Amino acid sequence: MNPTEYLQADEIGLQRAAELLAQGLCVAFPTETVYGLGADATSPKAVADIYSAKQRPSFNPLIAHLPSAEMAFEQGVFSEDAKALATAFWPGPLTLVVPISATSTVCDLARAGLTSVGLRVPDHPVAKAILEKVALPIAAPSANSSGHVSATSAPHVLEDLNGRIAAVVDGGSTNVGVESTIIDCTGTEPGLLRPGGITREQIEAVLGKKLAHRPPVSAKPMAPGMLTSHYAPLTGVRLNATSFGPREAALLFGKDFQAPDALISFNLSESGDLAEAAGNLFSALRTLDEAGADCIAISPIPNSGLGEAINDRLSRAAADKTA
Numbered sequence: 001m002n003p004t005e006y007l008q009a010d011e012i013g014l015q016r017a018a019e020l021l022a023q024g025l026c027v028a029f030p031t032e033t034v035y036g037l038g039a040d041a042t043s044p045k046a047v048a049d050i051y052s053a054k055q056r057p058s059f060n061p062l063i064a065h066l067p068s069a070e071m072a073f074e075q076g077v078f079s080e081d082a083k084a085l086a087t088a089f090w091p092g093p094l095t096l097v098v099p100i101s102a103t104s105t106v107c108d109l110a111r112a113g114l115t116s117v118g119l120r121v122p123d124h125p126v127a128k129a130i131l132e133k134v135a136l137p138i139a140a141p142s143a144n145s146s147g148h149v150s151a152t153s154a155p156h157v158l159e160d161l162n163g164r165i166a167a168v169v170d171g172g173s174t175n176v177g178v179e180s181t182i183i184d185c186t187g188t189e190p191g192l193l194r195p196g197g198i199t200r201e202q203i204e205a206v207l208g209k210k211l212a213h214r215p216p217v218s219a220k221p222m223a224p225g226m227l228t229s230h231y232a233p234l235t236g237v238r239l240n241a242t243s244f245g246p247r248e249a250a251l252l253f254g255k256d257f258q259a260p261d262a263l264i265s266f267n268l269s270e271s272g273d274l275a276e277a278a279g280n281l282f283s284a285l286r287t288l289d290e291a292g293a294d295c296i297a298i299s300p301i302p303n304s305g306l307g308e309a310i311n312d313r314l315s316r317a318a319a320d321k322t323a
């Protein structure tokens with residue numbers, strides 16, 4: 001494979017990114033949540049290259065990204081609830097899992113053989129411009145090695161994938177910082193498969209009802225991607241830490257806990273703002289992971305609003321790595 005091209009998010013860079021995608025190559029680009037590793041979702045060969053670049057287990061289905069809700073509607077069968085959510089939150093950090101339509105062009109491999117498809121219309125000018133130019137559904141998992149912390153900047157993408165993908169488009173740091181919320185709309189009642197950038201409260205307000213209960217995704221999930229050990233730094237992780245030792249890297253939130261003795265510390269949001277914390281989460285995990293600590297010790301984070309997505313990612317990071 002040739003060296004990874006580093007593209008600016010200007011007209012030339014965007015055009016080049018679209019051209020490479022149209023040729024069936026893998027290109028990483030920013031969305032409002034995290035960087036995505038995109039490839040033509042209609043091409044099994046292109047999709048296979050995503051799996052191999054990420055070293056991702058092939059049973060894990062990918063989200064197809066479209067430039068508009070109208071184009072997404074062609075790919076799936078939308079219930080009234082699914083339509084209401086699409087109308088309220090697209091473009092934005094929401095993925096809807098719906099039954100595939102007769103006109104769907106997303107290939108089997110991108111869906112990992114399922115009869116449903118995950119669809120998303122991202123709200124980021126760079127993602128949008130690229131999707132409009134290629135005019136194909138683009139499969140894009142997070143642009144990191146499988147199981148590693150998601151990438152929220154172009155340099156983070158290269159840390160994991162340099163030399164393994166055709167190009168990365170540098171659109172700066174992503175602002176939401178956690179992945180999209182995934183809602184399963186294949187059954188009679190919509191259910192939450194993955195908490196993310198749109199909160200449960202926002203979704204339930206639009207639906208006018210509670211989201212259906214879904215079994216914990218680690219237990220033979222509908223979303224096979226929700227493997228328990230995911231989003232994992234290499235260092236061990238300790239949750240709900242209230243004191244921090246000298247060999248530990250401290251990840252703090254708000255003002256309740258301090259870590260004067262820790263090897264290194266990072267506060268996700270001094271003021272206790274969950275949106276700011278989500279935006280900082282993955283880059284903080286990468287920084288602390290590189291500090292050579294015995295363990296990353298994480299102070300408690302409230303579970304309301306975006307806290308649900310943050311705590312979901314942290315408990316996955318801790319799975320298997322409990323120090």
Ligand code: TXA
Nearest residue numbers: 033036061116117118141142179180222223224225226
């Ligand atoms: O914010 C995001 O969603 C980012 C950006 C790049 O768009 N993408 C992302 O993709 O997080 P990924 O592949 O890391 O996570 C997608 C999740 C997987 O866990 C997968 O199992 C689930 O979506 N998924 C996709 N299609 C599905 C389907 N048909 N049924 C159930 N789950 C599905």
Ligand code: MG
Nearest residue numbers: 141142143150
């Ligand atoms: Mg991911």
